[in-house]
Structures are given as C-alpha cells and as structure tokens.
Amino acid sequence: MRAEELKGHLDALLLATLEGGPRHGYAVIEALRQSTGGRLDLPTGTIYPALRRLEQAGLIAGTWSVVGGRRRREYQLTPAGVRALSGRRAAWRDFSAIVTSALENAGLETPNLENGACPSPNPA
Amino acid sequence: MPESEPRLIRGYLEVLAAQLPGPIVEELADGLTETHRSYLSRGLSADAAAEAAVAEFGSAEEILAGFARVNPARRTARRLLGFGPVVGGCWVAALATSRSWPGPLPTRVALGLALVSCIGLLAVAALDRRYRVAFYSGVAGCVGFAALDASLIVGVLVVAGVASWVTAVAMAFSSARIALCARAAAAAQQNT
Numbered sequence: 001m002r003a004e005e006l007k008g009h010l011d012a013l014l015l016a017t018l019e020g021g022p023r024h025g026y027a028v029i030e031a032l033r034q035s036t037g038g039r040l041d042l043p044t045g046t047i048y049p050a051l052r053r054l055e056q057a058g059l060i061a062g063t064w065s066v067v068g069g070r071r072r073r074e075y076q077l078t079p080a081g082v083r084a085l086s087g088r089r090a091a092w093r094d095f096s097a098i099v100t101s102a103l104e105n106a107g108l109e110t111p112n113l114e115n116g117a118c119p120s121p122n123p124a
Numbered sequence: 125m126p127e128s129e130p131r132l133i134r135g136y137l138e139v140l141a142a143q144l145p146g147p148i149v150e151e152l153a154d155g156l157t158e159t160h161r162s163y164l165s166r167g168l169s170a171d172a173a174a175e176a177a178v179a180e181f182g183s184a185e186e187i188l189a190g191f192a193r194v195n196p197a198r199r200t201a202r203r204l205l206g207f208g209p210v211v212g213g214c215w216v217a218a219l220a221t222s223r224s225w226p227g228p229l230p231t232r233v234a235l236g237l238a239l240v241s242c243i244g245l246l247a248v249a250a251l252d253r254r255y256r257v258a259f260y261s262g263v264a265g266c267v268g269f270a271a272l273d274a275s276l277i278v279g280v281l282v283v284a285g286v287a288s289w290v291t292a293v294a295m296a297f298s299s300a301r302i303a304l305c306a307r308a309a310a311a312a313q314q315n316t
Contacts, residue, residue, distance in 0.1 A: 024154065024155075025151060025152075025154070025155040026154070026155045026158035026159060043181060043183070043186055043187075044155070044159065044180050044182065045152065045181035045182040045186065045187040045190070046182055046186060046190045048148070048151060048152060048155065048187070048190070049187070049190030049191045049193065049194045050190070050194075052148075052191070052194045053193075056194065056196060056199075056311070064147075070150070070153070070154050070157065071147075071150045071151075071154065072151075073147075073150075073154070
C-alpha cells in the first residue's frame with residue numbers, strides 16, 4: 001500500500017501504535033510495519049512530520065531522553081489522543097462496513113425495469 | 125551521529141540540518157541510526173546498510189516538504205493573515221468615527237510601512253517551503269503585529285480613550301491578536 005492511499009488514515013494508524021505505551025519514532029515505524037505485515041510502503045522519514053503534527057494537535061506528547069549518547073524523542077498518547085483514536089476506530093468500522101456492503105452486494109440487486117430502464121448492453 | 129558512521133548518512137543529515145531546527149534533526153538522526161543498525165544486523169556492510177537506510181527514509185526533499193507543512197509558523201501566519209482584515213477594518217472604523225488618527229503624517233506613514241512589512245513577513249511564512257525562512261519570517265511578523273497592536277491600543281487610549289464601542293471592539297481584536305502571537309511564540313520556542 002502506497003503513501004497516497006493512506007491519506008487521511010495515517011494519523012489513526014500512528015495513534016494506534018502508541019496505544020500500548022510510549023515509543024520513539026523508529027519504534028513507531030517498526031510497530032506500524034509489524035501490525036500491517038510489512039505491507040505499508042511509506043518513506044519512513046515522513047512519519048516524523050506526522051508525529052509533530054499530532055503533537056501540535058495535542059493528541060500526543062513528546063519528551064526527550066538520552067539513549068546511547070543520542071537524544072531521543074518519545075511520544076505517548078494524551079487523553080485527547082485516546083479519545084481521538086477511539087472515535088477514529090468507530091468511524092473506520094462504520095465506513096468499512098458500508099463500503100464492504102456496497103462492494104459485495106450492489107451487483108446482486110435486481111434491476112428495476114418498470115420505468116423502461118434497461119441494463120446497458122455490453123460495450124464489447 | 126558519530127564520526128564512524130558512513131559518509132552517506134552524515135551528508136544526508138547535513139542537508140536536513142541546513143533547513144531544519146536542531147532538535148528535529150537530532151530526532152531524525154536517531155531514527156536513521158536505528159534504521160542503519162537494523163540493516164547492519166541483517167548482515168549488510170556499513171555502506172550498503174547506509175544506502176538501504178537512506179532509501180527507506182525517503183528523499184531529503186520529501187522530509188523537508190513534510191516538515192514545511194507542519195511548520196507552526198506557517199499555520200500561525202495563515203491565521204493572522206485571515207484575521208488581519210477583520211482587525212484592520214475595525215481599526216479603520218474606530219479611528220474614522222473617533223477622528224483620532226494616530227499622530228502626524230510621518231507617524232502614519234511609518235505605521236503603514238510597518239503594517240505592510242508585517243504582512244509581507246507573514247506572507248513569506250505562510251508560503252515559503254524553506255523551514256527556517258518561514259519560521260523566522262513568522263516570528264518577525266508576529267512580533268511586529270504584536271508591537272503594532274500594542275502601539276495602537278496605547279496610542280488611542282492616551283489620545284482619545286475608548287471613544288465608542290467600535291474602538292472597544294478594535295481593541296479587543298488587537299488584544300486577541302497579541303495573545304495569539306504570544307501563544308505562537310511559546311509554541312515556537314518548544315519546537316526549536
């Protein structure tokens with residue numbers, strides 16, 4: 001799956017990776033990779049601006065620590081982030097159920113021919 | 125990143141460091157180091173691991189564009205530019221109704237030039253994709269607008285007082301803009 005297909009869903013995915021506790025950027029990327037079976041094709045450097053955006057929105061909070069002589073920034077969900085994740089999960093379940101229903105059942109409906117409409121002929 | 129790290133990674137981080145604030149580059153360096161280590165642990169040579177890590181991270185342009193979009197100065201500048209005509213309109217109405225234009229002609233010209241400069245700085249902050257340029261333009265624009273608002277409020281209070289409800293509204297809007305600038309400055313300090 002490419003980055004553009006993820007548009008609008010990346011924030012929820014990032015929030016979900018932080019549900020289990022604080023993580024730094026690389027650990028977030030690894031968690032995302034593991035939870036999706038490695039099927040996300042994202043330039044990992046683009047995760048960092050997204051984390052900053054979530055921090056600015058007050059959904060996650062970042063703190064600095066020093067590990068192996070390097071400064072490391074760890075992020076954790078804020079109460080607003082927990083609520084946002086819950087809301088996005090519910091919205092995704094609804095959206096997913098609607099699209100699945102439409103994709104799997106739409107073609108099974110009997111066409112209404114009473115008003116003279118007829119199925120379009122096969123262009124081939 | 126230590127001296128022993130491959131030149132490719134150091135060069136990559138130098139490109140980012142030329143545009144981004146130090147703390148952001150430190151965070152990226154940490155992630156890149158971990159990515160590099162991960163490839164080393166899979167048996168790649170140092171140079172091959174560096175190539176793989178940089179490729180996985182994405183181009184410096186992509187990362188810079190990502191940070192340009194979340195630059196707090198950009199968001200604040202857009203808010204101030206959107207809010208500006210409302211505040212400006214209120215002040216024009218207030219000064220016109222109270223007939224207390226600020227000072228002699230040279231003072232008015234100086235205020236006008238300062239206003240145009242602040243708008244220009246905020247426009248740069250709102251549109252420029254270079255993080256540092258947008259950031260410092262935004263900070264300068266915010267400081268300028270806060271100073272202009274404070275001067276207007278103090279000047280009108282000294283000269284004419286709160287002559288009408290229009291003046292009161294203009295002062296309230298200016299105070300709100302000063303508060304927005306102060307909050308943005310505090311957030312900017314956190315981000316650098």
